[in-house]
Amino acid sequence: MRAIDRLIHAIQEKKNPTVMGLDPQEKVIPEYVRSKYPKTLEGMSKAILEFNQALIDATHDLIPAVKPNIAFYEMFGLKGIEAFEKTCSYAKQKGLIVIADGKRGDIGSTAEAYSSAFLGRTKIGGEEIAVFDVDFLTVNPYLGTDGVNPFVEDCLKYDKGIFVLDKTSNPSAAELQNLEMTDGKKLYDQVAGLINSWGKDLIGDYGYSSVAAVVGATNPEELMSIRKTMPEIFFLIPGYGAQGGKAEDIARSFDERGLGGIVNASRSIMTAYTKTDQFAVEDYAQAARCEVIRMRDDLTGHIKMG
Amino acid sequence: MRAIDRLIHAIQEKKNPTVMGLDPQEKVIPEYVRSKYPKTLEGMSKAILEFNQALIDATHDLIPAVKPNIAFYEMFGLKGIEAFEKTCSYAKQKGLIVIADGKRGDIGSTAEAYSSAFLGRTKIGGEEIAVFDVDFLTVNPYLGTDGVNPFVEDCLKYDKGIFVLDKTSNPSAAELQNLEMTDGKKLYDQVAGLINSWGKDLIGDYGYSSVAAVVGATNPEELMSIRKTMPEIFFLIPGYGAQGGKAEDIARSFDERGLGGIVNASRSIMTAYTKTDQFAVEDYAQAARCEVIRMRDDLTGHIKMG
Numbered sequence: 001m002r003a004i005d006r007l008i009h010a011i012q013e014k015k016n017p018t019v020m021g022l023d024p025q026e027k028v029i030p031e032y033v034r035s036k037y038p039k040t041l042e043g044m045s046k047a048i049l050e051f052n053q054a055l056i057d058a059t060h061d062l063i064p065a066v067k068p069n070i071a072f073y074e075m076f077g078l079k080g081i082e083a084f085e086k087t088c089s090y091a092k093q094k095g096l097i098v099i100a101d102g103k104r105g106d107i108g109s110t111a112e113a114y115s116s117a118f119l120g121r122t123k124i125g126g127e128e129i130a131v132f133d134v135d136f137l138t139v140n141p142y143l144g145t146d147g148v149n150p151f152v153e154d155c156l157k158y159d160k161g162i163f164v165l166d167k168t169s170n171p172s173a174a175e176l177q178n179l180e181m182t183d184g185k186k187l188y189d190q191v192a193g194l195i196n197s198w199g200k201d202l203i204g205d206y207g208y209s210s211v212a213a214v215v216g217a218t219n220p221e222e223l224m225s226i227r228k229t230m231p232e233i234f235f236l237i238p239g240y241g242a243q244g245g246k247a248e249d250i251a252r253s254f255d256e257r258g259l260g261g262i263v264n265a266s267r268s269i270m271t272a273y274t275k276t277d278q279f280a281v282e283d284y285a286q287a288a289r290c291e292v293i294r295m296r297d298d299l300t301g302h303i304k305m306g
Numbered sequence: 307m308r309a310i311d312r313l314i315h316a317i318q319e320k321k322n323p324t325v326m327g328l329d330p331q332e333k334v335i336p337e338y339v340r341s342k343y344p345k346t347l348e349g350m351s352k353a354i355l356e357f358n359q360a361l362i363d364a365t366h367d368l369i370p371a372v373k374p375n376i377a378f379y380e381m382f383g384l385k386g387i388e389a390f391e392k393t394c395s396y397a398k399q400k401g402l403i404v405i406a407d408g409k410r411g412d413i414g415s416t417a418e419a420y421s422s423a424f425l426g427r428t429k430i431g432g433e434e435i436a437v438f439d440v441d442f443l444t445v446n447p448y449l450g451t452d453g454v455n456p457f458v459e460d461c462l463k464y465d466k467g468i469f470v471l472d473k474t475s476n477p478s479a480a481e482l483q484n485l486e487m488t489d490g491k492k493l494y495d496q497v498a499g500l501i502n503s504w505g506k507d508l509i510g511d512y513g514y515s516s517v518a519a520v521v522g523a524t525n526p527e528e529l530m531s532i533r534k535t536m537p538e539i540f541f542l543i544p545g546y547g548a549q550g551g552k553a554e555d556i557a558r559s560f561d562e563r564g565l566g567g568i569v570n571a572s573r574s575i576m577t578a579y580t581k582t583d584q585f586a587v588e589d590y591a592q593a594a595r596c597e598v599i600r601m602r603d604d605l606t607g608h609i610k611m612g
Contacts, residue, residue, distance in 0.1 A: 023416070026430060039431035071412055071419035075428045077437040081387055105446060106377055106409055107476035110329070113377035122381045124332060125345035131383040140411060142448045142471060144478030165448060170413035172450030179496060182486045187493065190485060 002204035003135050003161030004212065004234055007097050008259060010064030015305045016296040017258075019099060019236070020059060020288075021266025022068040022087060024048040028270045030281045045079035048072075051284075052087045055270065056094055058285035059292050065097035065135075067236075067264060088134055098134040099236065103165060105140035105147050112150040119162075120154035136161040138214060138236070141191050145198070152198050152211060161210035164198070166191050167226060169216030169239030188222075192229040199233060206259060208234040217245025217263070220252070227253040227260070235261030241268050241295075251302035258305040265295055308510035309441050309467030310518065310540055313403050314565060316370030321611045322602040323564075325405060325542070326365060326594075327572025328374040328393060330354040334576045336587045351385035354378075357590075358393045361576065362400055364591035365598050371403035371441075373542075373570060394440055404440040405542065409471060411446035411453050418456040425468075426460035442467040444520060444542070447497050451504070458504050458517060467516035470504070472497050473532060475522030475545030494528075498535040505539060512565060514540040523551025523569070526558070533559040533566070541567030547574050547601075557608035564611040571601055 001009075011017050026034070026044065029051045036050075037043035056066065066087075073084035088098045104114040112120075118137040121128035139151055139162045151162045167177050167188040177188045192213070199211030215226050217239040227235075235253065239245040240263045254260035272291035273284035307315075317323050332340070332350065335357045342356075343349035362372065372393075379390035394404045410420040418426075424443040427434035445457055445468045457468045473483050473494040483494045498519070505517030521532050523545040533541075541559065545551040546569045560566035574581075578597035579590035 025415070025419070034431070039433055041428070041430070041435060041437070044430050069412070069416055069419075071410075071416045071423070075419040075422040075437065077423070077428075078384060078387055078391065081384055085384065103412055103446070104377075104409075106375070107474060109331070110375055110377045113331070113375075113381040116381040117377070117383070122347070122383075124347070124350050125340070127345055129347060131347070131381065140409070140446050140448055142446055142482060143474050143476055144481035144483070146476050146478040168413060168449050170449055170452050172452040175450035175500065176448060176493070176496060177450070179493065180488045182488055187482070187485065190482060194481065 001159060002202065002210050003155065003159055004202070004208050004210040005204040005206060006135065007065060007161070007234070007262065008206045008208065010097055011259070011262065012305065014062060014064045015300060016063055017262050017299055017303060018063050018292065018295055019065040019067045019262045019264050020055065020063050020269050020292065021264050022052050022055065022066050023072045023266045023270070024051055025072060028267065030273070030284050032281060041076045042079045045076050045083040048076070048080070048083045049086050053090055054285040055288050056091055056096070058289040060094040060096055062289065062292050062296065063096065065099055065262060066091045067099040067101050069101040085132060088132060097136070099136040099138070099163065100132060100134040101138045103138050103140045105143055107143055108146045108150060111147045115151045115154045119151060119160040120158055136163055136212070138163045138165065140165050141194060145194065148198055152202070155202055155210050161212060163212045163214050163236040164191070164195050166195060166213040167215050167222060169218045169243055169245070173216065188226065189229055192226060195233055196230055203232055208232055208259070212236060214238065217250050218243050220249035223249065223253050237261045237263045240265055247298045247302045250299070254303050258303045263299060268295070307465060308508065308516050309461065309465055310508070310514050310516040311510040311512060312441065313371060313467070313540070313568065314512045314514065316403055317565070317568060318611065320368060320370045321606060322369055323568050323605055323609060324369050324598065324601055325371040325373045325568045325570050326361065326369050326575050326598065327570050328358050328361065328372050329378045329572045329576070330357055331378055334573065336579070336590050338587060347382045348385045351382050351389040354382070354386070354389045355392050359396055360591040361594050362397055362402070364595040366400040366402055368595065368598050368602065369402070371405055371568060372397045373405040373407050375407040391438060394438060403442070405442040405444070405469065406438060406440040407444045409444050409446045411449055413449055414452045414456060417453045421457045421460045425457060425466040426464055442469055442518070444469045444471065446471050447500060451500065454504055458508070461508055461516050467518060469518045469520050469542040470497070470501050472501060472519040473521050473528060475524045475549055475551070479522065494532065495535055498532060501539055502536055509538055514538055514565070518542060520544065523556050524549050526555035529555065529559050543567045543569045546571055553604045553608045556605070560609050564609045569605060574601070
């Protein structure tokens with residue numbers, strides 16, 4: 001089954017278009033969890049895994065997918081990457097779709113190597129080995145088609161997907177992404193056109209492509225304008241909540257079946273235990289579950305799931 | 307000492323503006339090396355390390371720097387990253403500058419995490435730990451200033467450097483990078499303007515900034531035009547040799563002291579042993595040394611080193 005169909009199926013089953021970001025910075029992990037382990041790269045990596053597994057245990061029946069951002073693992077070196085690998089495996093065991101947020105991208109043969117790591121297979125002496133073997137990877141488009149094609153080829157071959165950065169949700173995103181071209185289009189429009197072309201052979205049963213796009217929720221007009229240029233492209237939507245993105249604005253970029261994207265929340269779920277007196281710190285996973293329910297109800301109050 | 311001054315000093319000492327790319331795909335490593343190890347991720351990673359160390363042993367007196375591209379290690383998973391880490395350590399022991407080619411980039415707090423991994427320090431319980439601790443990292447500019455600033459801050463704090471992608475050497479590079487804006491500038495000109503501003507507080511003793519740029523050698527007119535827009539920016543120059551970049555064209559982007567950039571060669575050095583009958587396969591490192599000398603002489607025939 002195409003990756004995008006697996007994702008949409010999971011969204012419909014859980015009736016929840018939310019992806020939980022697993023970005024375990026030191027400051028988001030409760031001190032009582034961290035203090036069980038030595039203050040080393042290995043100790044932190046164990047604390048991260050305990051924290052992630054508890055969050056997954058508490059939410060896997062409610063959410064379709066998780067999105068670990070590799071930066072927050074790479075910063076702890078080899079042991080951090082091991083925690084990333086184990087987090088991905090654990091999430092898959094619990095039936096979750098895994099979106100590895102790595103924003104990888106390079107020229108042709110090098111993009112092939114990245115794609116082997118995350119989506120395809122690494123070939124050694126005729127053997128083919130799945131390495132991180134996630135469902136989706138986020139990809140940076142700056143190098144153009146020959147830097148993205150190797151990922152697209154593995155999406156076709158191994159039923160995987162990519163989310164290509166189009167319009168991100170950070171304050172400086174507009175600096176380059178909103179530059180206006182001589183034809184009146186913005187850079188993100190040009191990237192959108194490329195994403196459409198990269199995804200055309202990967203349209204799944206719901207009419208969306210496994211070549212998907214990252215489009216922030218922070219500017220509602222832009223979100224709608226980008227939706228018009230990419231009707232068959234599924235969105236990974238950061239920027240909900242603290243960054244200003246509202247459920248009603250996001251909903252307008254979804255179709256009449258309640259499909260169109262998946263909304264990311266990382267810190268608001270991971271640190272829900274710090275936001276209220278309702279929970280003791282030991283109940284951080286339960287607090288995360290409550291925030292997932294609150295967010296789901298907020299989103300589905302505006303997005304009518306089929 | 308600023309990272310860019312360390313790099314320029316090494317270039318002057320070796321009288322060679324070449325960086326050896328260490329991109330150890332399976333097919334570039336001689337079969338007799340690979341066959342010493344099992345056909346597993348761990349086995350390949352050991353073969354990679356043996357291969358890299360032999361290349362470094364054979365060339366470290368001639369070259370100022372190495373550039374391992376992380377994709378070719380990440381594709382072998384944890385064990386591959388271990389080979390990356392050991393390759394970096396070995397190169398540093400041999401007095402070489404290490405440029406980690408990761409093309410990393412993300413929004414603010416996540417870019418901070420990447421920067422901690424490669425340039426800065428990872429903080430755990432008040433301790434600060436250097437993780438991969440390389441000299442330079444390549445960075446993707448698509449997310450704008452707040453995605454690059456965390457790297458720049460670590461460059462200031464820890465005397466590190468970055469090479470920001472401006473104009474890459476791959477066939478599709480022009481698709482986005484050459485798009486023309488309403489003000490007549492191309493996207494790579496806009497990125498060049500940002501690189502100038504990101505680098506302004508990091509100008510070293512030679513007048514170049516530790517915020518440097520990746521500019522391909524494949525289009526000589528572009529290389530010169532980009533040089534004019536970035537007079538204080540040092541270039542990492544891919545595309546020499548097989549991709550069409552010529553020493554005489556590259557030389558024109560250098561200043562009267564013979565400074566201005568460092569030229570990358572990966573496959574031509576790593577696979578020099580396959581290009582001639584002069585060497586047995588067991589002499590692959592010696593063949594690499596000869597290719598390094600040939601390339602140095604070609605470059606310095608046009609670039610007059612001070």
